Amino acid sequence: MKREEIEQLLAEYVNGEISPANRRQLENLFGEDPELKKEADEMLAAWLSLNALEENIQPDTALDDQFYAMLQRAKADQRMATGVVSINKTWLQAAAAVIICFTAFGIGRFTASPEPVFKYKTVYIKQPVVAPVQKPAVIAAAAPAKPVVTTTVRQAKPVVVTTAIDKADTQLAQQLRSVYTSERIGAVMKIAGKGKLTDADLQELGMALREDPNSNVRLAILDALRPLATNQNVQAVLISAMGKQEDPLIQTSIVDLLVGVKSKQAIPQMIALLDKLDDDKKNPNPTMQSKIKAGIESFLN
Amino acid sequence: MTDESLMLCVKNDDLDKAAILYERYKKKLYQFFLYKNKNDQELSEDAVQQVFYRMIKYRKSYKDDNSFSIWIYGIARNVQYQDYNKQVKMNDAHANYQTTETYTFANDEHQAMRQAISLLPENYREVLMMSKFMDLKYEDIAVLSNCSVGVVKTRVFRAMQSLKEVYLKIS
Numbered sequence: 023m024k025r026e027e028i029e030q031l032l033a034e035y036v037n038g039e040i041s042p043a044n045r046r047q048l049e050n051l052f053g054e055d056p057e058l059k060k061e062a063d064e065m066l067a068a069w070l071s072l073n074a075l076e077e078n079i080q081p082d083t084a085l086d087d088q089f090y091a092m093l094q095r096a097k098a099d100q101r102m103a104t105g106v107v108s109i110n111k112t113w114l115q116a117a118a119a120v121i122i123c124f125t126a127f128g129i130g131r132f133t134a135s136p137e138p139v140f141k142y143k144t145v146y147i148k149q150p151v152v153a154p155v156q157k158p159a160v161i162a163a164a165a166p167a168k169p170v171v172t173t174t175v176r177q178a179k180p181v182v183v184t185t186a187i188d189k190a191d192t193q194l195a196q197q198l199r200s201v202y203t204s205e206r207i208g209a210v211m212k213i214a215g216k217g218k219l220t221d222a223d224l225q226e227l228g229m230a231l232r233e234d235p236n237s238n239v240r241l242a243i244l245d246a247l248r249p250l251a252t253n254q255n256v257q258a259v260l261i262s263a264m265g266k267q268e269d270p271l272i273q274t275s276i277v278d279l280l281v282g283v284k285s286k287q288a289i290p291q292m293i294a295l296l297d298k299l300d301d302d303k304k305n306p307n308p309t310m311q312s313k314i315k316a317g318i319e320s321f322l323n
Numbered sequence: 324m325t326d327e328s329l330m331l332c333v334k335n336d337d338l339d340k341a342a343i344l345y346e347r348y349k350k351k352l353y354q355f356f357l358y359k360n361k362n363d364q365e366l367s368e369d370a371v372q373q374v375f376y377r378m379i380k381y382r383k384s385y386k387d388d389n390s391f392s393i394w395i396y397g398i399a400r401n402v403q404y405q406d407y408n409k410q411v412k413m414n415d416a417h418a419n420y421q422t423t424e425t426y427t428f429a430n431d432e433h434q435a436m437r438q439a440i441s442l443l444p445e446n447y448r449e450v451l452m453m454s455k456f457m458d459l460k461y462e463d464i465a466v467l468s469n470c471s472v473g474v475v476k477t478r479v480f481r482a483m484q485s486l487k488e489v490y491l492k493i494s
Binding site: 065079085 | 336338341342345350353354357363367368372375376379380385393420433436437454455456461465473475476477479480481483484487490
């Protein structure tokens with residue numbers, strides 16, 4: 023074994039880091055060479071003497087004071103750094119919130135419409151109409167204020183009756199303007215069922231005869247007016263409606279009615295209708311024309 | 324707790340654990356600097372203080388798989404190196420003054436041993452300090468000294484031989 027290898031084994035031996043195999047190898051060498059054993063013992067003694075030296079050396083207590091003071095400063099710096107970070111974080115959050123608020127306000131201020139926006143939605147509600155009873159009631163109520171009590175009582179009764187009729191008439195008038203054809207026909211039948219037509223009824227029926235879009239309703243009106251065709255007012259209504267009609271069936275019915283009662287007032291309208299039919303080349307109606315001509319001739323004869 | 328786990332706590336800002344490490348290593352480091360600084364106690368204490376100051380300041384640079392002994396000794400060597408450079412500059416400034424190196428013959432056995440150690444060559448003294456006073460294994464010393472384990476063992480043996488001779492001369 024080389025000297026250098028032996029020196030390395032001795033270094034391990036004194037330090038206590040020697041492995042069992044190397045220890046056995048070194049002990050074999052000690053057996054072969056007693057001088058090596060002596061050298062190892064002296065070296066081990068010197069090594070162990072350093073232990074006493076190690077125990078004898080102690081730093082001054084001032085070193086401890088300095089270290090712990092330094093440690094306290096480091097901890098204080100650490101706390102301050104942590105606090106500064108948290109304060110900074112809070113300030114940043116607050117600043118961000120303020121900026122967002124101002125930005126949102128600015129965007130809303132400059133992009134919003136100056137006029138308020140409304141969305142309309144029309145809702146139709148079908149409900150029974152309440153009759154206006156105010157004026158007649160007021161008149162009736164005002165009447166008793168007069169000094170003659172008997173007169174007041176006598177006048178009050180017709181007023182109440184008139185109010186009820188008015189209420190019914192108004193309901194029929196409303197029904198005559200219903201969006202449902204069946205209700206309008208029903209209203210016509212109710213008016214016809216009353217027997218005697220008032221001017222208001224006649225006016226409503228005349229308007230419906232001129233304006234109603236459904237021919238069945240108009241035919242129902244003509245049926246209702248047929249028994250009353252001798253009446254001058256009814257004839258006037260029929261005459262005024264005749265020029266408005268486009269449906270030949272309605273026109274024929276009106277002409278029949280007027281011819282039947284020999285209404286001479288209708289002649290100008292019938293002539294106008296005849297001219298109109300003559301001008302209408304697309305839809306010629308010779309039956310209608312001949313009927314009108316026959317009617318006019320019968321008037322003249 | 325091991326030194327490494329304590330240092331990990333310090334790294335994670337549990338600075339109270341630094342006190343435990345200080346108590347474990349103050350004496351070793353003090354002895355290391357004492358022999359490096361030729362028994363200058365004040366200089367050695369300042370150096371120890373500087374080592375622990377840097378340990379706390381640069382605690383985040385400690386790596387989890389590092390040996391704490393090696394890491395702290397690396398710091399100690401840097402501190403010693405900077406102190407040495409300062410000393411060299413001071414010596415250069417006083418170069419015009421003639422100084423006489425004197426040996427003190429101490430009666431005290433410990434004093435003689437300290438003097439013998441301080442007279443050892445630098446590479447011998449350092450491995451002796453690291454092995455004996457810092458309790459570093461030969462493998463760790465080899466890593467720190469950037470040499471083989473065999474070289475470290477040889478240096479330790481020769482350091483002990485030289486120490487014996489110098490001690491015998493002094494005493």
